[in-house]
Amino acid sequence: MRAYGFHQAGGRDQEAFLDVPVPEPGSGELLVRVRASGVNPGDWRLRNGEYGTVGPAVLGREVAGTVVAVGDDVTGVAPGDEVFGGCPGMVGGWAEQAIVTASFAAHRPDAVSAVDAAALPVAAGTAFDALDALDLPAGATLLVNGAGGGVGIPTVQLARARGLRVVGTASAAKQDLLAELGAVPVTGGDGVADRVRQVIDRVDGVFDLVGGDALRAVAPLTAPGHLFSVADKPLVAELGGRDVPRDRSTRVLDALAALVASGDLDPWVRTVLPFDRAGEALAQVEDGHTLGKVVLTMP
Known part of the structure; x- marks a missing residue:
């Protein structure tokens, strides 16, 4: 089958369309015919070798599509079901068919498009897990540092849906x-x-x-136990805060899909490109020139 990834860790010159075997779903896995797949900063970081990957590898960490086959120990899902979820390890979702972890997959409601569903597991899932970890009561105030990015936008919406007041740092x-x-915007940088x-x-x-310095600048605004970061794990630990514990479960995806269906969450997909333009999509995310999510659609 046709896929997009890289030959070996490095720069954009290593990216290519690949001819790879259709994967077999193992225990606890689904094989999904991909309809849409999200594009994330983690994709170019994987290609760069930041996660220790040598290659070759297929890119893509989240998909929506139709179940083709199920592995052992999978219940409640059958071939023909429309699902969305996260892809494990090196078997990425930028392909005609992809492996999806059954425990991090959910049925896609009719009210949620495949494009929107494919944008949920990584960014919105991270936002959901962060708010669960913070566990702030309605009426409390949350500061989102870097609120205008791919994780920040769903964080603001999910926090508002939980009844939180939100202040967000962002560029003008x-x-x-x-x-x-619904957030109060504040300019980042010196004096934030x-x-x-x-x-x-x-x-x-x-x-x-x-x-980095942006985290260090806002850390004194709250108690260390209420400081979380997914951008700088060493520094947040040094400051007494924590990394966000990821759930990556069907429960989270079901909740996110329900919020999209109700109109309380917009996945904020603003760029949709065909699979043939996968390299262009990744370059846009890597260059940081996108607002909202980028999603690839399959023929």
Whole structure:
């Protein structure tokens, strides 16, 4: 079958369309005929070798499609079902057919398109898990550091759906969007902590999506136990905070799909490209020139 990935870890010159065997679903896995697949920063980082990968490998970490076959120990899913979920390890989703982890897959409701469903497992799933970990009560205030990015946009929406007040740091170009989503936008950079204090009387939790100096600047705004980051694990630990524990379960995907169906969550897919333009899609995400999610569609 046709897939898109890379020959060996490195730059964009290693990317290519590949001719690979159709994978066999193992225990706890589904084989899915892919209809749509999300594009994430983790894809180019995998190609770069940041996760220790040598290659060759097929890219893609999340898909929506039709079940073709199920492996052992899989219940509640049958061939022909429309599902979405996350892809394990090196068997990526930028392919005509892909392996999906059954425990991180869910039935796709009719009210949720394949394109929107394919954008949920990674970014929105991370946002959902972060809010579960923070466990803030309705009326509490959450600071999202880097709120205008792929994880930040669903975080703002999910937090608002839980009744939280949200302050989001972002560049000037993304502040109108944050305000539209119900957050109070604040410009990042030098003096950000003072700007946050000017618009809100307290910060009950911080979810960081930037890391480095930007994380260090906002960390004092909340108690260490309410500081989480997925962008800088060493630094957040040094500051007394934590990485976000990922659930990656059917429960999370069902909840996200229900929120999309109800209109409380927009996956914010703003770029949809055909599979033939996979390299272009990845380049857009790697260059950071996209607003919202990028999704590939299969013929």
